[in-house]
Amino acid sequence: MNYKPSYKYIPPITWSFLTPFYDFFCAIGGLGGRFKMKILDSVALSDGLVVADIGCGTGVFLKVAKQKHPRVTFMGLDPDRQALAIAERRLAKANLDVELTEAFAESLPLADGSVDMVFSTLAFHHMPDEIKQKAIREILRILKPGGFVVITDFGPSSKFLFSWLLPVFENVEYLRGNLQGHIRKYLQEAGFVDIDIRADISILRLELIKATKLVYAS
Numbered sequence: 001m002n003y004k005p006s007y008k009y010i011p012p013i014t015w016s017f018l019t020p021f022y023d024f025f026c027a028i029g030g031l032g033g034r035f036k037m038k039i040l041d042s043v044a045l046s047d048g049l050v051v052a053d054i055g056c057g058t059g060v061f062l063k064v065a066k067q068k069h070p071r072v073t074f075m076g077l078d079p080d081r082q083a084l085a086i087a088e089r090r091l092a093k094a095n096l097d098v099e100l101t102e103a104f105a106e107s108l109p110l111a112d113g114s115v116d117m118v119f120s121t122l123a124f125h126h127m128p129d130e131i132k133q134k135a136i137r138e139i140l141r142i143l144k145p146g147g148f149v150v151i152t153d154f155g156p157s158s159k160f161l162f163s164w165l166l167p168v169f170e171n172v173e174y175l176r177g178n179l180q181g182h183i184r185k186y187l188q189e190a191g192f193v194d195i196d197i198r199a200d201i202s203i204l205r206l207e208l209i210k211a212t213k214l215v216y217a218s
């Protein structure tokens with residue numbers, strides 16, 4: 001990976017020494033396999049599709065997704081080597097063929113129009129606002145026309161957590177844009193259409209935003 005971020009990178013659970021415990025924290029916070037399955041089930045997948053999980057972390061989503069849809073090609077991308085190593089072990093243990101790549105969302109090593117669907121879960125609140133915008137433009141670039149993205153993350157309806165729990169673990173500066181509804185705004189500004197928002201995901205009241213890349217009429 002040649003790209004180096006010019007901002008402070010935030011590991012899965014704020015400090016890298018906690019990365020081995022990320023799955024444990026997810027499980028007790030209601031963000032484990034069942035939560036990932038709920039995200040997967042928010043859309044219909046068919047055999048032969050190519051799907052990328054951006055900011056895939058330790059690979060729990062990729063595992064449940066590949067087990068449910070063995071004929072879909074899944075790939076996981078994340079800048080964190082430690083998290084990717086956990087994902088690699090998890091997928092190998094389950095005998096699942098999923099390609100993992102070290103990459104930042106704002107600089108994706110994927111060709112234009114090469115992916116049918118993108119998922120990104122809890123990664124956008126790890127990015128400063130201008131990086132959220134770049135990541136959304138990258139996702140638009142790699143998607144095929146008519147393809148879509150599903151971003152699940154903190155949004156305006158998670159504000160109630162902001163005052164107490166989150167500042168302990170998370171970078172408040174990066175989180176602010178999420179809480180102000182910037183993800184949906186940036187999707188709209190980038191040209192995504194049919195933006196659909198569900199604000200009842202998990203006890204943390206995360207937002208699940210689905211947005212489609214326009215198919216231009218010729």
Ligand SMILES: C[S@@+](CC[C@H](N)C(=O)[O-])C[C@H]1O[C@@H](n2cnc3c(N)ncnc32)[C@H](O)[C@@H]1O
Pocket residue numbers: 009010011012013026054055056057058059060061077078079080083103104105106120121122123124126127131
């Ligand atoms: C809270 S974890 C979520 C992991 C996984 N998606 C999940 O739901 O369990 C956030 C992830 O975002 C990744 N991340 C941080 N900055 C990123 C960036 N600029 N581009 C892509 N991923 C990033 C971190 O390495 C981490 O794995």
